[in-house]
Amino acid sequence: MSAALPMLKGYRVLDMTQIVAGPTCSRIMAELGADVIKLELAPFGDRTRIGGLRSRDPLHKNSSRSTYYFQHNHSKRSLAVDMKHPRGVALIKALAARCDVLVENFSPGVMERAGLSYEALREANPGLVMCSISLAGQHGPLSRKPGYDYVAQAYAGVTDLIGEPDGDPAMITMAVGDTATGLTAAMAVGYALLHRERTGEGQHVEASLLDTYFQMHEVALPRVSLRPGYTPRRTGSQHPDGGPTGLFRCGDGRYIALATLPHQWEALVRALDMSELMADPRFATAALRRDNNAALKTLLEGWLARFDSSEAAIAALEAHRIPCAPVLSLNEAMAHPHLRERGTVRRVHDEVLGDFDIPGLPVRFSAWEPARELRADALGEHNEDVLSEVLGLGPEDIEALYAQEVLVQDRLIARGRRGTA
CATH class of the missing domain: 3.30.1540.10 (formyl-coa transferase, domain 3)
Structure with a gap:
């Protein structure tokens, strides 16, 4: 294997996302070498910082780290800003003018009300590729409806097809739609960057959970549309087309x-x-x-x-x-030698959380390998680095932003920054 640079090295991404779908998109770009600046909202940052498992060590009881956050946001730099403060919005605009990509997953209308619509941002950065991820898209009757993965799968006609024939519909309790939408969005951003390389023009890319889920109906749509009155039914653990x-x-109960x-x-x-x-x-x-x-x-x-x-x-x-x-349990799947050998199950280390497993990158490249060691930032850990490096702000400017509470930071880091015990 040749010693190749990561494919996206040299690209800068402003990541204004949280939970799973948006962070999956930007995390893929981060793994592939992009400088991803994760802009987290004051005062608590990404909501997954309080999900998953957290450290039981009393020394780190106030840490902003969690296994949930690590899995979806490793390899990024955290910048924590109060988006409701005028100075915070000004910082975001200035950063967007110096980035190649902006990814956001606010409810449609939020970015526009903040003065951060694609139309507003492209004036200062015509080459910007902006990706908006939402429940149901930026336009249409459902576009302003808030919601998550489970809402999208219900609207897509997926939930109704899961479960026993005579029982209740069942819900996919994994983030299938979120993760798939993040992958779809990352693909779309990559193509938009290719378009920009050829034309010099940026563009606004949309990805929605509902559109992604609807794409998963691999055969049923033509049947429904061509057969008036036909409705697919739940078939439990059996495929509706048989096969078997x-x-x-089995005889041993498995x-x-x-x-x-x-x-x-x-x-x-x-x-x-x-x-x-x-x-x-x-x-x-x-x-x-x-x-x-x-x-x-x-x-x-x-x-x-x-x-x-x-x-x-x-x-x-x-x-x-x-x-x-x-049919393996998750425990058995995680221990399977095939998944371990390929790095599908990846062992990581965090100085606060310890050693644990996360999923690996779901694609392989012949000219590049993913990093063996991964790291996830504490809340606002790279505030100073990002603002000085990207915007050229000096220490006094940055301290003023802290004083105005435009910037926030993990308590343990902030304590060290202030030089207090």
């Missing part, structure tokens, strides 16, 4: 995930050693197998019950190249 594809119980496409039906029959299924009229076509999926599930789970372990059943299926996997 879904979750199946579950496996099985995915069988139509062209793999004969291979599955061979794996089950049930040649009679090839002549069974219930399973003659993919559509019939879908319609008789309950019977297939019973047959398959009867076959799985013959094995002493789910591992043995998986080995028998894999011998015929049938895609399958054990």
